[in-house]
Structures are given as C-alpha cells and as structure tokens.
Amino acid sequence: MIKRTILAISVTTALAVCGSAFAQVAVTIDTAKPGPVIDKNVYGQFAEHLGTGIYEGMWVGPNSKIPNTKGWRNDVVGALKELRVPLVRWPGGCFADEYHWKDGIGPRNKRPVKVNTNWGNVTEDNAVGTHEFFDLAELLGSQVYINGNLGTGSVQEMSEWIEYMTSPSKSTLAEMRRKNGRDKPWKVDFFAVGNEMWGCGGNMNPEHYANLYKNTTTFIRAPQEYKPKIIASGGHTDDVKWADVLTREVKNDMAGVSFHYYTIPTGKWEVKGAATGFPESQWFSTMQNTLRMDKFIRDNKAVMDKNDPEKKVGLFVDEWGTWYDVEPGTNAGFLYQQNSLRDAVVAALNFNIFHEHADRVRMTNIAQMVNVLQAMILTDKTRMVLTPTYHAYKMYVPFQDATSLPVALENNTTYSAGSQSVPQVSASAARAKDGKVYLALVNTDPNKATEVTVNVGAAAAAKFTGQVLTAAKMDAHNTFDAPNAVKPASYSAQAAGGKLTVQLPAKSVIVGAVE
Incomplete structure (x- = not known):
C-alpha cells in the first residue's frame, strides 16, 4: 500500500x-x-437522469443536427473515450429508485412520459433506456454498472430486468429484447440493489435493508458468463453501520458495499459555496473537507476487515466529488455548476487516497459525467468544453490497473x-x-x-x-x-x-x- x-x-x-x-x-x-493493483474502475463515471447530464448533454437523438451515433453526441463520446472510461453507472442515483425499466424499452415514441420528482420535476420521456445505455457503453468501450430499483420497484422487477438483459434463451423476456433490436445478451458487469437506502431510496436502517438485499439477490439469476457482480447500498460520510451490518449479515452475492461522500466547501448543505469567485478560505476548507475521505475509508475498512478479513468485499465509492451552489439562473434541481482548477486538485487528492486503499477501494464513480456537479464536460447546445477535472482524469490514465x-x-x-x-x-x-x-x-x-x-x-x-x-x-x-x-x-x-x-x-x- x-x-x-x-x-x-x-x-x-x-x-x-x-x-x-x-x-x-x-x-x-x-x-x-x-x-x-489499482483497479481501473477506480476511474469510473456516473450518468444519472438529472438535469442535462444525459438529455442534451450526451443524448440528442438520432435525428438531431448535432453529429451523433445512435443518438449519442460524437463530440462528447469522443472526448470521453480519451479518458478510457472503464465503467459507467446508470440510471441513478436517487432516480434509480423511481425508475421502471419497462418504461424505457420499445419504440421511443410510445414510451410513457413521467415526471422526474427527484430532480427538477421535469418530464422524463424515457428516450434513454436499457438499449440506449448499452449503446453508449459500447461506444465508450466501458463496463456497465446498473442500479436496480428497490425503493418503488420489486424483487420481480429486478429479476425480470436481469433476465431481459442477460438471457440467451427463448423466454418471453429474451424474445422481447430481440424484438427491440438486440439479439445477443448483454454482459451486465455490476448490478446494485437500490441506492442510498438510508435516504432517498427508502429511509430504512441497515438491518432491514440487509434482509431485503438477501431476498432480492436470491432471485437475481443469470447465466454464469453474463452474471453481474452485485453491489449493496451502503453508508455515507462518517456512518460505518452499513458496512458493518452488511459484511456481517450478508455472506454471499456481494461484490461490494457502496459509499457516498461529497466535498462541500462550507460543510453546510443549505449554503454550500460558489463554484467560482470564492475566497481563499473556501479553497482551504475544500481541501480540508475532501481529505476527510481518507478517514472515512479507513473507518469503513476497519469494520470490513473485522467481518471480512479475506477482503472479498470491496468498498465502492460510487458517488463522490464537489458539490457547490448551482450556477445563478439555472434550475436548482439540475445541479449545474462550473468546474475550476480547484476541482482538478480535489480530484487528484482523491485519486491518491483511492490508490492508497486499493486493497478495498475497487471502484469509484464521480458525480457526474456531463453537466452535473463535478463534471468532465460542459455543453451548451452545439458547443462543448472540457473541464479541469477532465484533464486530471486524463493525466491519471496510466494508473488504471497499475500496481x-x-x-x-x-x-x-x-x-x-x-x-x-x-x-x-x-x-x-x-x-x-x-x-x-x-x-x-x-x-x-x-x-x-x-x-x-x-x-x-x-x-x-x-x-x-x-x-x-x-x-x-x-x-x-x-x-x-x-x-x-x-x-x-x-x-x-x-x-x-x-x-x-x-x-x-x-x-x-x-x-x-x-x-
């Protein structure tokens, strides 16, 4: 280490x-x-149905005048490929626990229109669903991390989604996938049972979630060559109860426990601090607060080492990054913020911390890929700009799968x-x-x-x-x-x-x- x-x-x-x-x-x-080895998935990304993170930012549809491939912007995909994006998490986030996968398959003009109650109360037309997401992953050459819906979904719904994606059989669900344009099964690399179950995913305690998790994973069945690694929804900040309970109570079918921590300059959710034009005091507090990640990981590792001394279970930091007040004049629910040199320094500090804990930290997913929070890329209609965080990721590419x-x-x-x-x-x-x-x-x-x-x-x-x-x-x-x-x-x-x-x-x- x-x-x-x-x-x-x-x-x-x-x-x-x-x-x-x-x-x-x-x-x-x-x-x-x-x-x-520093797992390449430490440099994973996160794309949630949030603001213009997917729609407009990456997805413009196949009929757009903006050059695209299968609806995905060529300029954005090309830039992301330069980062050798190893993994993308989708569709959330909090959105995942209100997402029903059958809404996102079939002809796009016949898909139901919903309201994204988590992020801005805007309409969600489900134009980007399972097939479109796998198109993106294939364009990027990345692995996929799909977040299942435990909050408003069911064990049956998650089980059927896995069958739809991975079954090579002639089952009704596999034939439905073929009818919708995909003959061969997809490889689902990772699948999570819910998200932030302590909060937007259901406001439950870890003991209750552990039982739900075991019940759910019993019915997540896929052929061995397509079987995903399963992720449990864990804790955040200084809360280690989730990692403790899950590594004690769940003995099988758990590749990792998730963990979330966001760097906020003021340390206060109500007024977080501006992305630009900030005083040096907030530069300092941002450095100080982001370095707390090291202690949080160490504390989670301590309970995991006690319960899982063989280190079979990873600690997956699948949401992290800077979180500031949104840019003036933008929708507060879209979480759009500028990205400065400060963010690049924050990213690099966290990379170094993740490397130090490579024995447990085998995946991280920065929030988020485009136009949301600590993004790699910002877009405005036909224009695109690379952020300092993007450059930090590209500089660190040699560390993917390095020893x-x-x-x-x-x-x-x-x-x-x-x-x-x-x-x-x-x-x-x-x-x-x-x-x-x-x-x-x-x-x-x-x-x-x-x-x-x-x-x-x-x-x-x-x-x-x-x-x-x-x-x-x-x-x-x-x-x-x-x-x-x-x-x-x-x-x-x-x-x-x-x-x-x-x-x-x-x-x-x-x-x-x-x-």
Missing part, C-alpha cells in the same frame, strides 16, 4: 528558484514492495489557515501496465510552490517526464468562449548532481513517468 506521512514541521532549508522560495520535500518510491507502490514523504510542509492546516504535498506512485513507474504529485497550497526530490529506492531517479496542470487564479476555469484557459502543459526534469528535483507550482497537479 501507498504510505503517506503527514508531517507538520518547519522548513529549515529554502532555495531561491525562479524568484520564488521553495521548500524541499523528499519522495521515496519503494519499487521492491509492490502493493495491490501501487509504497511512497514515503519526508519534510512535507503544510498549507495553513489560522490554527488549522493540511499537508501541502500529496503523492502516489505505481508501476503501470507499460512497465514504467508513474508518480503523481499535488500541491494544495494556492500561494506557495515547492520542490520535491524524487528517489526510487535508495537511488535518485534520473528523469521525470509528464504533464503539469495549474493556473494563475484559484478559480481559473474553461468557458465556451475560452475553452483552453486551464489545460495541462508538458513537464520534464533531469537529475543534476545526483538528485532529481521536480518543481511543484502552487495549486497544481503533476503526473509523469520516473526513470
């Missing part, structure tokens, strides 16, 4: 580099003790606000599938750069080649008129005097290969 040492110490040595004062932090990568390597930080400085502080530098390393060692570095301080010396084992590394993501302002962001205000730049460093030094700018993310 990756070891992060958090030290609050004074810097006794400073160097003048390019007119700025730098403090040296030492990073040592131990290639002799490889840790668990984690222990990292030791020495002389790590702190970024402080009053009496409180967070570590200035976060680091993670892994040996990627191409055989190279990759190092990710994050500087949480929006004002001060630092120097990081890099060692591989007892020897200094020779060179570092990669990319750096930073900007002049804390809230720097891309717009439709200025789409490249925040984007990665090439970065390289060569060892000098037997020492490899990486200059880490203020408020930055750097990812590269170490040789």
